[in-house]
Amino acid sequence: MELKFVQTTCPYCGTGCSFNLVVKEGKVVGTQPYTRSPVNEGKVCPKGTYAHEFVNSPDRLTKPLIKKDGRFVEATWDEAYDLIVQKFRSYRPDEFAALASARVSNEENYLMMKFTRGVMKSRHIDHCARLCHASTVAGLAASFGSGAMTNSIPDIAESKCVFVIGSNTFEQHPLIGRRIVQARMNGAKVIYADPRYTPTARQADLYMQFVPGTDVAILNGLMQEIIRNGWEDKEFIETRTRDYEKLKEVVMKEDYSLENVSKISGIPVEHLKTAAEWFGTIRPGAILYSMGITQHTVGVDNVRSIANIQMLTGNLGKPGAGVNALRGQNNVQGACDMGCLPNVFTGYQKVTDEGVHKKFADAWGFPDGICEPETGYEVTVMMNVLVDNPGELKCMYIMGENPMLSDPDINHVREAIGNLEFLVVQDIFLTETAELADVVLPSACYAERDGTQTSTERRVQMWRKAQEPPGEAKEDWKILCELAAKMGYAEQFPYQDMEEIFNEIAALTPSYHGMSYERLERPEALHWPCPTAEHPGTPILHREKFSHPDGLGVFAPIEWQPPAEVPDAEYPYILTTGRILWHWHTGSMTRRSRTLDSEVPTGWIEINAGDAKELGIQNGEIVRAVTRRGSVNVPAKVTPDIMRGVMFMPFHFAECPANLLTHNALDPIAKIPEFKACAVRVEKITEA
Numbered sequence: 001m002e003l004k005f006v007q008t009t010c011p012y013c014g015t016g017c018s019f020n021l022v023v024k025e026g027k028v029v030g031t032q033p034y035t036r037s038p039v040n041e042g043k044v045c046p047k048g049t050y051a052h053e054f055v056n057s058p059d060r061l062t063k064p065l066i067k068k069d070g071r072f073v074e075a076t077w078d079e080a081y082d083l084i085v086q087k088f089r090s091y092r093p094d095e096f097a098a099l100a101s102a103r104v105s106n107e108e109n110y111l112m113m114k115f116t117r118g119v120m121k122s123r124h125i126d127h128c129a130r131l132c133h134a135s136t137v138a139g140l141a142a143s144f145g146s147g148a149m150t151n152s153i154p155d156i157a158e159s160k161c162v163f164v165i166g167s168n169t170f171e172q173h174p175l176i177g178r179r180i181v182q183a184r185m186n187g188a189k190v191i192y193a194d195p196r197y198t199p200t201a202r203q204a205d206l207y208m209q210f211v212p213g214t215d216v217a218i219l220n221g222l223m224q225e226i227i228r229n230g231w232e233d234k235e236f237i238e239t240r241t242r243d244y245e246k247l248k249e250v251v252m253k254e255d256y257s258l259e260n261v262s263k264i265s266g267i268p269v270e271h272l273k274t275a276a277e278w279f280g281t282i283r284p285g286a287i288l289y290s291m292g293i294t295q296h297t298v299g300v301d302n303v304r305s306i307a308n309i310q311m312l313t314g315n316l317g318k319p320g321a322g323v324n325a326l327r328g329q330n331n332v333q334g335a336c337d338m339g340c341l342p343n344v345f346t347g348y349q350k351v352t353d354e355g356v357h358k359k360f361a362d363a364w365g366f367p368d369g370i371c372e373p374e375t376g377y378e379v380t381v382m383m384n385v386l387v388d389n390p391g392e393l394k395c396m397y398i399m400g401e402n403p404m405l406s407d408p409d410i411n412h413v414r415e416a417i418g419n420l421e422f423l424v425v426q427d428i429f430l431t432e433t434a435e436l437a438d439v440v441l442p443s444a445c446y447a448e449r450d451g452t453q454t455s456t457e458r459r460v461q462m463w464r465k466a467q468e469p470p471g472e473a474k475e476d477w478k479i480l481c482e483l484a485a486k487m488g489y490a491e492q493f494p495y496q497d498m499e500e501i502f503n504e505i506a507a508l509t510p511s512y513h514g515m516s517y518e519r520l521e522r523p524e525a526l527h528w529p530c531p532t533a534e535h536p537g538t539p540i541l542h543r544e545k546f547s548h549p550d551g552l553g554v555f556a557p558i559e560w561q562p563p564a565e566v567p568d569a570e571y572p573y574i575l576t577t578g579r580i581l582w583h584w585h586t587g588s589m590t591r592r593s594r595t596l597d598s599e600v601p602t603g604w605i606e607i608n609a610g611d612a613k614e615l616g617i618q619n620g621e622i623v624r625a626v627t628r629r630g631s632v633n634v635p636a637k638v639t640p641d642i643m644r645g646v647m648f649m650p651f652h653f654a655e656c657p658a659n660l661l662t663h664n665a666l667d668p669i670a671k672i673p674e675f676k677a678c679a680v681r682v683e684k685i686t687e688a
């Protein structure tokens with residue numbers, strides 16, 4: 001039997017590995033290495049290896065569904081479109097909100113943004129970047145003028161000192177973890193800070209276990225020690241930055257002496273000293289971080305502190321250095337780039353800038369105009385508005401997202417969605433959120449379409465179609481074009497294929513101007529910014545100057561503040577959450593992958609062995625985890641690898657959902673929730 005090999009990009013994490021899909025008789029049946037990608041050089045992690053298994057799952061949605069009398073019935077596309085159009089037309093612009101998707105292509109995210117702002121004239125568009133790296137976008141934009149990972153993935157291997165904080169890289173971005181190993185084999189020191197002794201900790205030369213939510217204190221303490229010893233990069237500070245004195249005024253306070261930081265964080269003074277010495281004296285030094293830094297009420301402060309230490313040590317704009325914010329999902333970077341955020345059009349062009357607003361309005365040519373030049377609601381704010389002010393938002397269109405498992409305080413989300421008059425969900429499976437919809441539209445998965453996605457290192461890469469979607473499922477871009485046409489805007493959505501959409505994106509987006517499908521066909525693809533057709537792309541940002549108008553990086557004086565909810569007598573432990581190697585986000589794909597699901601079939605709560613002994617809890621026992629938001633029965637995993645006083649739950653599992661427990665307190669700037677720290681108690685379950 002003849003086999004076909006179709007090179008594509010992994011649909012899971014933001015690393016952006018390439019592999020070949022193996023196609024037999026028109027169906028995807030396996031994966032094979034593709035060795036020419038400079039990102040992963042033919043290697044993949046287990047999720048990539050088994051990325052074909054969910055594609056032809058019998059659970060795939062194959063027909064539109066309309067809810068009648070509380071039950072879904074199959075419908076034709078015309079019936080589904082007619083109902084959606086009738087409902088969508090009945091709402092005012094501010095009554096409509098949309099969620100784009102970190103999983104679908106750039107082109108489809110762009111169309112969802114255009115549909116929301118152009119067809120519906122609504123300001124309210126966002127997506128799950130709000131839940132993972134909104135603090136990075138806001139924090140790095142404030143410090144450097146541009147909110148993205150500064151260096152490339154292969155470049156990490158060039159570092160001589162790698163400092164990983166708030167990222168379990170070896171489980172969450174395994175092929176980036178490989179670059180840390182390469183750096184270490186080249187002689188680099190690896191410092192790792194995390195409340196859990198994870199697989200990443202096993203690769204470190206120095207492991208620092210710390211209390212969740214004390215990141216700013218730790219970073220301020222390290223900066224104080226670096227300055228005290230004269231290890232700062234004086235020339236870089238002098239020529240490339242401003243406001244250094246303001247930073248110094250805060251970090252040199254007694255509050256951030258290593259002794260005080262040790263009391264706050266739980267890290268021994270000697271470890272803090274060693275970390276400061278290594279990071280202060282060994283160059284180049286790279287920092288890698290992820291959601292352990294961003295998912296806090298002080299997420300932006302945490303990110304700005306990381307920017308501070310990298311400017312202090314001159315570790316920016318050069319190989320082996322940088323602020324490496326590891327973005328979670330395959331195309332979360334791209335969905336942000338495409339303007340699926342409530343404050344920007346593509347390429348972070350501000351919606352409130354009249355010139356930008358006019359540029360998009362003119363280019364799109366909607367005869368009745370587009371949304372007002374005002375910022376809309378973030379997804380976390382949408383949920384709060386739905387609960388606190390019922391009737392203000394009435395209708396939502398969600399493409400490829402599952403807030404009923406991914407958002408904090410799921411009971412709150414259920415109440416919010418319950419207050420909608422009309423919900424459309426477009427997805428490949430009947431997710432927990434789709435179950436609540438009025439209309440469900442079946443879409444194509446990554447293996448069933450062309451298009452581009454932008455990985456964490458700003459590399460724009462191709463997806464390539466390997467098989468047809470199942471049943472009557474359609475590619476998201478086709479659904480959006482057909483729906484726009486039914487709404488009366490066929491002229492504004494005239495595309496015949498994804499390439500035409502990409503060309504429109506490139507024309508309107510300075511950082512993508514020089515890109516085309518022809519140029520992206522190369523295995524190395526292109527990093528943005530790529531302003532002209534001759535430009536080679538930009539693997540390392542801020543080489544000569546930062547992106548602020550004066551070209552300087554800006555130090556921010558940041559004081560440490562504890563999390564919004566801290567342990568007390570009733571809830572005496574800290575709960576933190578995260579991902580594991582074998583599963584992906586809300587599990588809609590990995591839990592339908594036979595191999596991945598059989599490796600890890602359900603969730604757990606990690607409890608320190610000393611805490612478990614005090615509580616009388618045995619390994620494997622089902623316990624009840626309780627917070628102020630709700631309770632979950634979940635197996636206990638008793639381990640010495642987690643800090644005393646801290647508990648951890650992976651958030652992939654609908655039967656023991658960590659996000660029933662998490663806190664939706666928000667960072668005031670980024671509006672990201674504090675997933676990484678809330679107060680919890682654990683109870684033994686006794687027979688009634």
Ligand code: SF4
Nearest residue numbers: 010012013017045048
């Ligand atoms: Fe896919 Fe990420 Fe694994 Fe690479 S590291 S194969 S992108 S899940």
